[in-house]
Amino acid sequence: MAKPSDPLQELDAQAKLRCFRVIANARAGTVLEAGAESFARQIEAAFEAAGCRAEVELVPPRQLEERLRAAIADEAVTTVVAGGDGSINGALPVLVGCKRPVGVLPLGTVNVLGRDLGLIGPLEEQIAAICAGEPVSMDLGSVNGRLFHSISGMGFFSLMAREREYARRRFPFSRLVAFLFAATRSILFTHSIRIEMEIAGERRQVEADAVLVTVNQFDGTEWRRNRLDGGEFEVHILDTGGLLSRCKAALSMLTGGWRNSQHLVSLTGTAVTINRRDKRRGHVTFDGEVERRASPFTYRLLPGALRVIAARPAKIEPHPAEHMFPS
Incomplete structure (x- = not known):
């Protein structure tokens, strides 16, 4: 009993x-x-x-x-x-x-x-x-004092974020339909932006479809960071030069081959300054949230600024299949 x-x-x-x-x-x-x-x-x-x-x-x-x-x-x-x-x-x-x-x-x-x-x-x-899980320390980014944990972008990426919000309201029954709708409109209506950028002591002027700043390096088909505390920004400059090339670049981002795109230039540094030369104010994304802000945009890294519970260590080894996309 x-x-x-x-x-x-x-x-x-x-x-x-x-x-x-x-x-x-x-x-x-x-x-x-x-x-x-x-x-x-x-x-x-x-x-x-x-x-x-x-x-x-x-x-x-x-x-x-x-x-x-x-x-x-x-x-x-x-x-x-x-x-x-x-x-x-x-x-x-x-x-x-x-x-x-x-x-x-x-x-x-x-x-x-x-x-x-x-x-x-x-x-x-x-x-x-x-x-x-166990606690790990992760880096954060700051843009003129505005914090972000993963991604900040302009050009195609800010348009995609705005279109996605519109698509969510229009197609609440399907996230996939909303995403495809937003991606299609973004590819069709993206306009190039002209920027002046300084990173790692180097200045350059570019005209591009998109500029993306990530906290540490992303890689692989799932856009996964192998390190959360790598202590650096990675800046991606995408200049496709046309609608067809833009479609191919968008496809490569979904399939994981974006690192090998001939239209992509990637740079690393601990501080980045971006000044838009085409307009005084423009849309910028912060982890998918869109704001209209005036340049220059001064990116600063906050190493180990946040302690989070993770189901993985702060540094992981890339999957063997991911070696085809070298950093």
């Missing part, structure tokens, strides 16, 4: 469980698709299945910063930000001041940072990875 459980022992066991507080963007696509209550229950159940506890707060974007500060101030819990790359970007001013590691739960379409942290697969698998 089974011995009745001791309520005190059960309470003691629950108290020893690692406790997380998940602050989620209530407007994130994953939340809206599942429904707020269903999503919260799913998150709580997944943490419990992984041997942890979780408190879930679904808050509108305007209240994210306030609730994050409250969660970070509570030393009894580990804070987790749930949302897409843009939501995580908006939380950086709060997160960068946190002395304890924070978690990221990707809920967006692209989830660049989530993939780099090893958080892939179904939501339950990502949560299990967070519970079993």
Whole structure:
């Protein structure tokens, strides 16, 4: 006959469980698709299945910063930000001041940072990875004081981000259709930009379809960073010279052959300054979020500025198949 459980022992066991507080963007696509209550229950159940506890707060974007500060101030819990790359970007001013590691739960379409942290697969698998993960230090970028965690771009990339937001509203039933719609319009309507750039002590003037600044080097078909703490920017200048070449370049970015594109020039450095010569103000993306800003854009690196929970080490060896795309 089974011995009745001791309520005190059960309470003691629950108290020893690692406790997380998940602050989620209530407007994130994953939340809206599942429904707020269903999503919260799913998150709580997944943490419990992984041997942890979780408190879930679904808050509108305007209240994210306030609730994050409250969660970070509570030393009894580990804070987790749930949302897409843009939501995580908006939380950086709060997160960068946190002395304890924070978690990221990707809920967006692209989830660049989530993939780099090893958080892939179904939501339950990502949560299990967070519970079993270890803290790593990662670099951040700053543009005239504006923080970003992965990518900042202009030209084609800023147009793509704007078209994607429009497509999401027009085709809410399918992320794939929205992406293809945005990509097609971006390829058709991209205009070249003229910039003056300084990196690693070298000045150059270029006319290009796009300029992309990444925090550390991306590589491979999945645009994965092998290092999160490499201590450098990589600047990609894409000059296709025509619609057909632009289509080929876009295809190479999807298939992983973009490193070998004859239209791409990549440079590295710890500081970058970009001045637009075609207009005083222009659209710039920060992890998928678009803002209209005046140049010059002064990029500065913040080494190891953020401690995050990762399901992978800070440095990973590239897959053998990725050697075909040398840095």
